[in-house]
Amino acid sequence: MSELLVAEEITKVIGWWKKETIVDRVSVNLHAGEIIGLLGPNGAGKTTTMKMILGLTSITSGKARMFGKPVPTPASRIGAGFLPESIQHPDHLSVEEYLKFHARLSGVSDSEAAIEEQLRQVEMLEYRHRLLKDCSKGMRQRADIARLLLRKARLIFLDEPFSGLDPCGQVMLKKLLLMLKEQQIGILVNSHAAGILADVCERVCIMNKGKVVISDSLEALTRTPETLVAAQFSSREAAVKFVEETRTGISRIVEPDRVEFNFADATGLNEFLQRLLSSGGQLIEVTPVRLTLDQLFVKVLAAQKSPAAGGRA
């Protein structure tokens, strides 16, 4: 996979007299066809990080390159596109006029055909003549994604794209992001919507107070050492008897004859399974326990608040 974005320890310090570091040595790498989620509370520095990479805000220290070109040169932005949070579109323009303006600004040749193609891709073709002010937020988001695709953006930055969208709009946008990913477009998305990010991102960076607290693949981040074992017994009595005889794990009877055991780690798991089978129990499933991204986020922030608990989740 080709590397679209490399940011190495980029830092932003603001203030003339009283200096404040709002982004502190953040590093991000993004490849083609990859979606990375930036997750963090308000004021974590997610948007500023994006703005620094896009050259909208200066980088105090550190280096960034897009498509191998140093930021913030205009050449680094060829193929990059940005969808800011709650952008206020020009009300007097229709979807098509808006795209036409940007197509001309980007020097897109045969803009009519390109606009039609992109509007079809984002399922907005039938609304091409509708004024932007009459479009729903979801439709405007899609029009903006069409704007980015018009200029063949291969690296897209989305700032809180899910905020203010109804569930249908969220699903549609999610679908669109996955479609862009299939087209080998790299996407850096910054959002509070952890649940949605978990559905679309391969990697997640959790930021807090300007720093990347944790960054890894979603699979690695949500993994826990815990294991869940579900077993079935011939009767409720047999289940209760087995639970009473077993001290391993945390057990809870979820159905009259079905019990779930939660193991903090894999120690003694084999021995437990042998005992379960020999006692007549039937093994239904053994699954590693995973955190949801929301749970991980809360856990990471809680760990940040109490340094004694450790800085990393």
Added chain:
Amino acid sequence: MFSRIRLIMWDTFLDVARHKMLAVHLVFVCIAIGLFNLFGHFSTTPSLEYRMIQDVGLSIISLFGFLIALFIGSTTLRDDIQRKTIYAVLTLPMGRWELYTGKFLGTLLAAVVNVLIMLGILTGLLYIKFGIIWTGFQWVALFMLLEFAIMTGMVLLFSLTNSLIVCFSLSIFCVLLGNMAEHVKHLAFEADIPLLSFATDVVYWLVPNFGYFNIKYKILKDLAVSPSFAMWAIGYAGCYLFFLLVAGSWALNKKDL
């Protein structure tokens, strides 16, 4: 590059024209028609009435011109930043100076068209009422256009400050000082205190001298405007506008958005 600048200029002009200029022109037409009726009662002769209407009309155009320069100059870029539409443009592979130049030319064009329309309305009404074609129209138009182009460029530059109040204050301060530039120069010359002399000298060179564009007294007294004076004013305005453009492009380039 030039096509992008042209596109931004035209978009800026349409944006300004759509929202702000029409209302100003309507108010101006109402005031101008009111003036015609009012001065008909006060003046003793038609020629006096003609002069009075010309004088007051030009003063009102000056006032409205300044107000619209202040209004469009201070809101054009600021609105784009607040609405975040500027991000969609600045993340294109283009320099910020291209955006600034487009905005600069667009607001200048809006200011110029605005003044031309107001002068056109005044000239038209004078013709309708007195049947006389205003011969000094082209000179008034030229000098007013230069003056308002500088004002608009200056306000646009100040609009890059973080506060609207600072932008307004600096603009009004510079326009007032610019109209008193000769006094400032005199003060610099007369001041015995070296620091004050230096400071007033700096102000004199930094602030545009709007005195070069004030030819109202010549027009009202039917005095001729020499082409060399006009060329000097055009050259001065051109240099000043170029300075404003460079300064604004530099400031936008340094600004964290």
